[in-house]
Amino acid sequence: MRFDTRLIHSGQPPTPGTGDIVPPIHMATTYDRFQQDPPRHFYSRGENPTREALEECLAALEDARHCAVFSSGQAAATAALSLLTPGQRLVSSRDVYGGTYALFEVLSRYGIRVDYADFTDSEQLRRVLSTEAAMVWVETPSNPLLELTDLTEVVALARGATVVVDNTFASPALQRPLDLGAQVSLYSTTKFIAGHADVLGGALVCDIEALHRRFVAHRTVTGGVPGGLDCYLVHRGVKTLSLRVARQGETAQLLAEMLAAAPAVAEVKYPGLPTHPQRHLVGTQMSGPGSIVSFRYRGDPEKLMARTELFACAVSLGGVRSLIECPALMTHRPIPRETRLAVGITDDLIRLSAGIEDPADLVADLRRAMEGDR
Incomplete structure (x- = not known):
């Protein structure tokens, strides 16, 4: 099956006996042992049929054999980092989500060394990976600077380290790290x-x-499990992933081009623009530039965000509603200011997440909000 067909069919065959074409939501916390032949489900912290259906679907999207789903992205990241033991070394791309940075800070308290590097610089990447590492952590596109890392190059230089790719910004619709x-x-x-x-x-x-x-x-021991209803909602949402990502990407391109020509904007960071330094990875590693746009604003970010009507000032991204946020004030606030500035997360940086509203309305909303600083 091709990708778009897997979105609809993987992990959701018609239910035996009733023919449901949507997998039922299993809300039970425990299961009667003598009603199963052979016994397979015991307690929902360990097993849940709705969860397993979602895992089958998500694994299929990357032609993989396995998937484990969690109660949040942070819980998933924590499980990945549980592979490390005291004395080992983690190498990470320098631009990562604020919550990921906070997790790395926890690791350092338990004797795990965390080193950061600019993964877009081949010489720096070779240098930092010339010393043995147990894990290499990559965000590409990165949050919030939208830097792209050449994954083939990272894998070639990893020297046996486990390469973990946070593929949240791209989604499997645009990039498949495995x-x-x-x-x-x-x-x-x-x-x-x-x-x-x-x-x-x-x-x-x-x-x-x-x-x-x-x-x-x-996951079973620490309890970071999603319930049946949560898994159902994620599985329902994934069906329209390709349609949403395509529409959002088209809108983001329009927004980036408008911003690039706006006098109030000092710089636009978007992989779909010819000025992006890793533009060559779009069309090879990624099938599209995505729907997140970051830019440096010459005015007051808080006033701009307060003036938008369609862009909600809120953290998160990737949803059907468009969002606007200032990473230094919001998602990346836990990172020390000096560290943020060294990476390039300045106080004037604004991040947009394009939704599925009419693109012309979104462009007009942002342009109108910027005119308030004239």
């Missing part, structure tokens, strides 16, 4: 996969059974 040699694809399914800003979730997709077993064991 095809490029990574061992694990990580998702906050809250974002593009579910797509409607009404459910939290996370996922780890891999093709290595031993890794999958460790992820599931960690």
